[in-house]
Amino acid sequence: MRKDRDFTESIWTASAHSKGYPRLSNNLEVDVAIIGGGITGISAAAMLTAKGKNVVVLEAHSIGKGSTGYSTGNLYATVGERLSSIDSKHGEEKLFQVVDSRMFAINFIQEQVNKHSIDCEFQRIPWHLFTTSASKEKDEEVEKEFDAAHRANLEAINSLPYIFPFPNVSKITIIDHQAQINPYKYVLGLADSLDPEKCQIFEHTKVLNVEDGTPCVVHTNQGIVKADQVIMATHSPKGIYEVHTEMEAYREFALAAKIKGTLPLEGIYWHVNDSYQYSIRPYSNEDGNFLIIIGEPYLVGTVNNTEECLLKVEQYLYEHFDVESIVYRWAAQNYKSADGLPYIGTSPLQSNVFIATGFKADGLVYGTLAASIITDSIFGIENDWTKLYNPKRFTPLATAGQFFKENANVITSLIKDYFFYGEVDKLKEIKVGEGKTLKLDDEKIAAYRDENNKLHIVSSVCTHLGCIVHFNNAEKSWDCPCHGSRFTIDGEVIEGPAYKNLAKPKDTPS
Ligand SMILES: Cc1cc2nc3c(=O)[nH]c(=O)nc-3n(C[C@H](O)[C@H](O)[C@H](O)COP(=O)(O)OP(=O)(O)OC[C@H]3O[C@@H](n4cnc5c(N)ncnc54)[C@H](O)[C@@H]3O)c2cc1C
Structure with missing residues (x-):
């Protein structure tokens, strides 16, 4: 058992072990250099090598130990932003595309699990969005999601078909046939399945700079890699990109707690409460019955006492469940785009460097999808969703509010921190x-x-x-x-x- 509050391991990274990969030790020339070995990078490596490309994955630390290994492992066609929000910002056609593209990615993950016998506990389970709040606004939020999901051809229901682990549910939307994985084991298993003749993986190899060009030149702390294309699968692209001005970075705390008695039915539970929402996942392994709880997101660098956010998640846990002990505590980051859709493709001033970011907390699915869209682009194919997620898209109405909020936050931080600098004198x-x-x-x-x-x-x-x-x-x-x-x-x-x-x-x- 691990030390209390060291935040270094999630329930996934603590219970599975990577075989490990070497450091880059010489200069290389490949077709595609992928920076980052999370779900986006490793999925891209799988797709590109399957189509005959020679690739290298350059990972600064260890495969799967970025956000991927610290996520909840839920795979769903809906989005944290809400399908109803996608509908109102972008219209029904794009709502369908978002759902279709996400279903494609979930099916891709299942295919890989089956094809390579990846032991990552993949299972199909229902997704629930519900509220126990007395607020009319929250009831409407859940009702609207039912309506949007229904219109997007998802088999949604809005009544309780079985004994539900939460009392006093006022509104609920349930969508069956979503999925869950152990995200760390999935990425390790997928990496393991790659043909070493076509894909070299290097860990502890930190990229220091990327020059776009023909070829692109990737400078690392271990050597130089030249490649026709580069994929920045680093969650947020490294360096200076226009999309940074259109994204907010959030952190969220996660707990994995042992629970007394029987666990709720396996599934994804999103509990909309008065402030935000908690995501709950029941999970059992040889160590016992756990509940994984995620909540209390905050804007990175803006909260003085982040401990308090953690304590609120703990309080939520104790208020709703019979807790034996909290075994793991961790936190992870997500990037929320201005118009609610991720940015996948090349940035305005680049031609051979691809980015994949703005996934919010839906990026196991979006990361897999990004790998597919970028793979197609590298082969000159515009797939069904290339335009929808293109970083060069122009969506002023859907973007404006968030764009101003994000940049106002940056400007406020700069002014406050430069003009009223310093928390202590000595x-x-x-x-x-x-x-x-x-x-x-x-x-x-x-x-x-x-x-x-x-x-x-x-x-x-x-x-x-x-x-x-x-x-x-x-x-x-x-x-x-x-x-x-x-x-x-x-x-x-x-x-x-x-x-x-x-x-x-x-x-x-x-
Ligand atoms: C609390 C929480 C729970 C979540 N739960 C879910 C969920 O249930 N379902 C879901 O779909 N999404 C979930 N997400 C979102 C999801 O975890 C991420 O969107 C997804 O893992 C992103 O994958 P990635 O491969 O793009 O990035 P990462 O997994 O972060 O991988 C990026 C990699 O790039 C490497 N890297 C960075 N800089 C360099 C460099 N200079 N050189 C070389 N390598 C570098 C990093 O070390 C890292 O390994 C959750 C997010 C949070 C915050």
Whole structure:
């Protein structure tokens, strides 16, 4: 059993083991270089090699240990944004396309599981969206989803056909034949099934820069890779891209708790409550009966006390279930696009570098779909959904509100952090376990004092676009409010669009 609150392992990553892959040790030339070994990158590798391409996967850390291995493992044709929202923003034709494309991706995953006998606990289960809130607005939200799902030809029902694990349900939408997997085992299994003659995988190989061109040149900490095309399967593309200005980065906490008594029926349960929604997944393995609970999303770098968000998820768990113990706690990031659809394809100023981002918390399905759309594009095929998800699309009405909100957030962060800079004046004001920003000899500093009273000092200026990072007290990281880059207490990039680590201050005091 793991240490309390170390956030490093999810229930999936703690219970399965990768065979591991080497580091890149020489320069390479391939057809396609894929950056990132999550579900998007590994699915793209599977699709491209199946069509005869020679590919390399360059993974900064370990395969499947990005957001994929820290997700819930739910596969559904609906979306967190709500189908009703897609309908009102984009119209019924696009609603159908979203559902069709997502069903295609779920079926693709099932085919891979069957074809390669991937032991990832794939099963078909029902998806539920329900509310127990007394609010008319929440009732309408669930009713609208039933209506949109029904119109999109999903077999939706709006009554309770069996004993439901939640009392006082006022409205419900159920869609059968959705699916669940162990996402980490799926990605490891899919990676394992790839022909090593056609696909080389390198771990602990961090991409430092990508030059678009013919060929593209990918610079890593281990060598250079030249490729006809590059796929940025890094969740949020690394470097500077227009889509960053159209996305909000959210983090969410997850718990896997052992439950006394019998578990609810297997399925996906989205409980719409007064604030947001909790996602609940019953899951059993040789260690016992678990409930996985996800909730309390917050904008990265904007919440002073992230511990509080975690505590709210714990409170929800204890209020609704008979809990034996919380075994795993983790958090993961998602990127919400301005118009509710992901960005898949090439960016406006690039021709051979593909991006796949803006999946919100629906990216096991969207990531698989992105792999398919990009594979087709590389072969010169415009598939049924290329236009819908094209990053160059122009959807001003659907985008405007979110676009202004995202950029207002960036501008507010910049103004607030630059004009009212510094949470403390002196290092000695920082208590054990605290991280604070301050000015030291005119340098903008982020300092954390660990349990041994040792200070960890780095520059507080994010290396992506220069915003000021904020301390995440639950996970002990420095997080950027502008586009979601995150750094360790010693400044190393954890995730997000930044390539470079936080700088070390010139005269670091001991
Ligand atoms: C709490 C939570 C629960 C979720 N649950 C679900 C769910 O049930 N169903 C669903 O469909 N979606 C879910 N999602 C969303 C889903 O997890 C993600 O959208 C999806 O995993 C994204 O996959 P990816 O391959 O694009 O990115 P990732 O899995 O993050 O992979 C990106 C990889 O790129 C690597 N990388 C980054 N930078 C570099 C670099 N410089 N060089 C080399 N490699 C690099 C990273 O190390 C990482 O391994 C959830 C999200 C959250 C936050």
